[in-house]
Amino acid sequence: MNKEIKKINIKNNIKLEPHNTKHKNASPKLSQSSIKKELILDGLDCASCASKIEDKVSKIEGINSASINFMTKTLTVEIGELNRTNELIAATKNMVQNIEAHVKVREKQTDKIIKRTLMLDGLGCANCAAKIEKESSNLAGVRSISVDFVSQKLNLELVNASNQDAIIEKVKEIVKRIEPDVKVIEIQNKNKASKDEAHEHEHEHSHEHGESNKTEIIKLAVGAAIFAIATALKLPNYLELILYLISYVIVGGEVVLRALKNISRGQVFDENFLMSIATIGAFAIGSYPEGVAVMLFYQLGEIFQGIAVNRSRKSISALMDIRPDFANLKVNDELKKVSPEEVGIGDIIVVKPGEKVPLDGRVIEGNSMVDTSALTGESVPREVGTGDSILGGVINKNGLLTIEVEKEFGDSTVAKILDLVENASSKKAPTENFITKFARYYTPVVVFSAVALAVIPTLVIEGAVFSDWLYRALAFLVVSCPCALVVSIPLGFFGGIGGASKNGILVKGGNYLEALNDVEVVVFDKTGTLTKGVFKVTEVRPQNSISEDELIAYAAYAESYSNHPIATSILKAYGKEIVKDAVENYEEISGHGVKVIFEGREVLAGNYKLMDKEKITYSQVETIGTVVHVAVDKGYAGYIVISDEIKEDSAKAIKALKAMGVKKTVMLTGDNKTVGTKVADKLGLDEVYAELLPDQKVEKVELLFKEKSPKGKIVFVGDGINDAPVLARADIGIAMGGVGSDAAIEAADVVIMTDEPSKIASAIKVAKRTRTIVMQNIIFALGIKAILLVLVALGLGTMWEAVFGDVGVTVLAVLNSMRAMKTKNI
Template sequence: MMETESLAKEKLLLEGLNCPSCASKIEAKVGELPEVEESKMNFMMKTLEVKMRIDQDEVIEKIAKIADDIEPGVEVKRTKQRAVKQNKKLTLEGLDCANCAQKIENRVNELEEVAKADLNFTLQELSIEVNDAKVLAEVVTTVREIVHDLEPDVIVKEDNESCCGHDHEHGHSDSQSHSDSDSQADNNELKSEGIRIGIGVVFFAAALLLKLSFVGELALYGVAYLIIGGKVLSKSARNISKGQIFDENFLMSIATIGAFAIQEFPEGVAVMLFYEVGELFQDLAVNRSRRSIKSLLDIRPDYANLKDGDEVKEVDPNQVQIGDLIVVKPGEKVPLDGEVVEGESMVDTAALTGESVPRKVKPGEEILSGMINQDGLLTVKVNKEFGESTVNKILELVQNAASEKAPTEKFITKFARYYTPGVVFGALALAIIPPLVIPGAAFSDWIYRALVFLVVSCPCALVVSIPLGFFGGIGSASKQGVLIKGGNYLEALNKVKTVVMDKTGTLTEGVFDVAEIVPEGDWSKEDLLELAADYIDFHKLSFGTSALYQPEILQKKIELVTSYGIDIYPGGTYLEIAVTQGKLEQYLTRAKELGFTAVEVSDGTIELTSNLRSAIIRQAAEYDFKVLSEVGKKDKNKKFRLSKIVKKLKQDIDDGAYKVIIEARESGKGISIYDEEGDIDEFKMEQLLLGAYDQGDIIWEAPLKKQQVMFINTLGPNVNLGNISPDEILALESLRVGVRGDTFKTALLQEDKRIGVESK
């Protein structure tokens, strides 16, 4: 029985090796040693991988002597014992070709020292894991050469080469401006591509329309062809010179040059035109998906307010240690996970959970990075470093989403290696074989058919569209705020039969109306009204569960509210339904029978002409209702046209509206006069005031405390405010009379006279 000899694998570093020929000789000589089973040289990495039998030290000494004899000065070192894996992330600026990105990833993965390489085409990031940290610099150099070979215009940058280093004074603005400049650069490049193709189209059209001699046609078609297809031709020539023959550029070049060779000039230009237009649309789709995915990265905190004794200073979140105290001010993102040790506040968790309703946090409760502090000052004790924080985990998911390839993508990547050569040889066979075996067949006809076959079989649609489809899908989902962890998960969704959702805001708009007041503990509704009635002028029964009340219950609610001298009215959506159904009179009659004392006229979800709106207001006033009209759309995606709103406000007052409500919904953000953060656009507010006869004609919906404070400090304590939650009525009244620090100075300067407050 034969005993199997054990083999040891050793990787040696040959420092000072600079001669390719010498490297080959060393590899051959080492391979001839009787103790060596296999010898493999990597000249780029200056490493020699050897499979040897026993007595490794003795064999390495022999290898060192061989290397020194062939190239004096080369020093052989063992690397195996000191090999430590290390990761590196590179940014590939200007990488816009999905097919080229795949080639780069494949080439980098073929490097011996690379354990794994993933190219995130969407974010233009190449993540590399090397087996030995000592050769990382050489690997990066090799990667630069690979990228330059495949895409000469792409710039490779390491993390420390970024132009936007973290500067705590202006890190956010720099980051934002860098993102904007990248986006602008992409747009400019796409515009220049469009202009180039457009110029080519002009020459192409001229050649088609003008009656010219053969030479004239050839000249015009030739100019159009070179303008439109010059990039493809140059790429094809460059790739051929590097031994990379079979790709889509080669196919397009052969097919279109062949068309010119058989004097089918229009077909040659048209094929190249369609291809380049397709590439342009592909670039547009990629950029759109890239922007959508990158928009999710906006949750990254730019700084943390580190508390050091009595001082608070802005630092990089990476510098904060576990146990440190950080301060989170109103409106700031929470930079790290931790526990609240001081202060109370409402926090927006939508970026993490999708939950539309803010959550209250207080001392002893956990707070996560990525949340947005809304109104209070918080002191947080950090319990996780930034690398392990919730927001960083989310960012990693976003950045690695495109790296998780679906089975279809993996198959297409392998298939593409054999598909293109197959198409080329198939076309060659189609051009040569039929004329030789079919009687009467002409070479010109079959060459033409072969060229058609080349164009039709171009791998772009198949090879590029598959990964591009996944990029587009992930990007489109990102635009809607949905994070899909990778192409494999996106493909798995194809098999999903049932989806279970939770969280308001996932399937709904995430806004709420108060359908019913539920007092806490032993308090009754009568007690609550007894306490707060003096501060309420209007109460609205919103479009919600109130629509399902039995008439007797609804009448009792109305009687209870009106018994305290409060006007009550149904939400404007009821009136909009009545108008849509042509039952306005029945609606007003029924509202009067139920005991409503006011009605709301709005067109938040439907369109009302100016004349119809005026007629409705006048008709409602004839029924002796206090008419509250509302201006502005409920859909925040619809543009707030200021001039139109001002005109509508003035017209409503002229038509008899008691008050005009400025729509803001329950969120108070990104709608009407409010920006996405809920701050008031003072110019819009001033224009609306100018459109009214008196400040008291307007009720400003102001669901957020900072909006209420702004209105009171700007327009006085008697300003009409609406969309106030019942449990916030007394808090608002304390703001009006100045017993809160936010409005204390205003109260000292203003006469304590209240006009009113509208409650939902």
């Protein structure tokens, strides 16, 4: 892409528009006789091709300008001839197809996407959750839907504001039809429940579960007692049958009733149906004790399964217990305890020792140690004082802090982290999606297999007794329930995400966690990722009769309007107050440097490209630092060297990645070749590419995609601000130093909450551990079921083994999934 030049009149603070409005980077004011259209380029993955499309489309007669946002794959065109709008849109689409034939072009929907969230209180069936998601996704006006079994949330994206309430009602009807006992609660307050609402719901939810469990246990105890009497005492057959029936109705009557209701709604193949058919069939062939016993142990197993799932949910929720309960708002020298949502930007809050810092801000008074472990996973407290930035969610240890709030609660780091972790399981891993589809077809296949097992042998095997084969078929049905998989696998992935967050690693979804298992190439940005990003002026080399003080002064005034770390280091080295009225005609030249008029003299400060561009003879310098060349009135004035330190654990991180099987480590940097090569050699990186602009970094990643295997994944690790395009292009984008960086949290798939590159290896370890646990569950559940199905079909297994094959396997798989949260040794 062409290099962007910003021109700003400093004194009047006015942005000057470029004269050539046909320039692709220009943003001319939209005239009354023009219209803007946005086109989505699905499948666009080549930055170079995007640049060509932008250039070619902007040259179509009738189109004033065209610009592409590569990250969002959006082509914006300004059409100057309104009567030819459809014709020019068609011409634009043809142009895109000519350059990139596989790209699909569609007009961007103008409807605003509306997000709504429903709490499905009491949702205990993962299979039913999948059915709710499938049916609701077919409703008109639903853009996307995700039912999160772990957090019991249904997340909706709607494309039409006018009928959103009608869609919500239809979704509620679907939920009630599939799961009548589930209570549907809509979460208000900008799609996020308040702390009080969440606490009240949690309390009510826990209370209801407690009461429900007590009732179920009492019913089971009564049913079991009657069952024991019928089994132990020698009673007449009719009295024995009556006692077994009473016991069965007490223990399993609710299951049969649910099965009948579900059948009337068209929901046939679920665990209620399987258990009802199996146990009623047992009664039909005279196996009364086994009919009651199967239902008794099934219900007991369901209680244990519910307890295990709820324990898992609570453990995961406890990992992110960082939401502040209140804020001490300072009003006229008095403190008022308020909700964090009530505090605005610029308000003053006071945080006492032992309290959580409720919002992001800046310390204006006081010194203290703060515990950041909830955000970063670091156990060592950090010291903060006047002038330091501080994040919501950390705990104030010992001092009194007065803080000026810089972000509202909804935009704060703690709110974004909570939102990410709470909604992470809505982005399902391929394994989860496979198991959901597998369960959809598996149960009907097993049911029909059971029917065949009951009928076919009696027709083809001489002397076969129907009751014997029916018994086998009924036991076959009991084994077949897929609950072990559809419950334990989502819990496994969510446990892995929770365990990672406990270590200061935020993973935005199970899909990204699973993808981390197949990493082949890790690409690093340099500054702020492998290096500290803290620059210091280490050399000042004036030339042509200019003193060191004059050289640093010229450079400081030239960089006075830049917030780049290099500019900050020069200003710090200058150490004097900048009189900004002395600077005029500031120009920031992307990838080159800056040009200003200072006290009537033209000052240039930047890299060698700027000197070449302005045809200024300069000194060639080879050093590990960044070199800023300075010229005054077209005459070379000297250079300044700024050095950046390598992070302590960068070399350890590269070594750990290679030990884990990563095939290639690459560094992409905008810094000069000498610096890049020396840093890469010191860290043991395989390849380094220097002096790159952001779009060139994307091009290098494109080349790496051609080298990897089809299943291999490419990770890009950057700061999440300047590297948004390449973060988006990589299979997995990891933002380093994400604390406090909105751009990092938005652009990346994984956010490392500390500045430690070694956490990348930790994230991969968590991913591998999670996959191991998930695969253990799949192999264990399917293996046990397969063995039992064969044994039962051969007549070597009974209903008792069948109950273990269903309930026992499910409970064990859920308990195994909970291990994913334990990441102490990672």
